[in-house]
Amino acid sequence: MPEGVESVGQAFLLSPHAVELRVGHPAQLKAISCAKHKSDAIDAEMLANLLRADLFPASYMASPLVRELRRVLRYRNFLVRQAVCMKNKTTGILMEVGIPYDSVRIHRQGYFNELIDQLDEVPDSVRDLLRTTRSGLEMFQSAQQRLLDALQKHAHLRERVRLLMSIRGVGVITALTWALEIDAPSRFSNLKKAHSYCGLCSGRNESAGKNRRAPLSKQRNSHLQTVLIEAAKLAPRWNPQLAKVHADALERGYNRNRATLAVARKLVAYLMAVDHSGKAFDPDKATS
Secondary structure, eight states: OOTTOOOOSOEEEETTEEEEOOOBOHHHHHHHHOOSSOOHHHHHHHHHHHHHTTOOOBOOOOOHHHHHHHHHHHHHHHHHHHHHHHHHHHHHHHHHTTOOOOTTTTTSHHHHHHHHHTOOSSOHHHHHHHHHHHHHHHHHHHHHHHHHHHHHHOTTTHHHHHHHTTSTTOOHHHHHHHHHHHOOGGGOSSHHHHHHHTTOSEEEEEETTEEEEEEEOSSSOHHHHHHHHHHHHHGGGTOHHHHHHHHHHHHTTOOHHHHHHHHHHHHHHHHHHHHHHTSOOOHHHHHO
């Protein structure tokens, strides 16, 4: 392997020689090697030429431990979405049968039990469906909380999550998602590449002196993009630096969505700075 090229695979020792395994980016390989004729021999020759010229588009491969923890976090997010579905189903059943309810307290255990006890003019099947939906909601909520607590206490993540949460406006979900989806921040040579990976920048189309901005690129880590945008909407409430970024973006004529993206990009810069330094976030240095 040429000197200076980051190893993105795992080396498996096969007696008597060591074989290095590298994983290519499928979309980039397709764009490079797309041709009228395709066969295994042609693909092998193209891959060999790319490796020889040091142009092989490699994909980063996280360690087995990180992939395992990432799978747990994504499954926790799936449970959260299922819990939201249960909440929507509960209110949907109540609206379907014409039962008035307090939308603020409907998902609280005490109010829900009182409401069920007061349902006299509805079929028994409705009460059974509501109880079943409620039990499903409680199951999903308790399961996702158990997974979240286990991830927070994991030795591989505990210290890094603590440092990331020193940034005001960064909660445990944002810190865990960043730590597991980014894994090694050193694989990004500059901040722009980190923004691109997080899906916080748009494409660019320049022709005949005209520069057009495309929508946000779909080539991104969608899990990380979702969490960062959600965090950017709430972080200015607790972080004065991010609040100023949001206010400055609005003064420049940005709409609220573009202002939120500006906050998300600044948040990525803070997260990268904490990861690279290995120290808690210092707001004074960030301001300077």
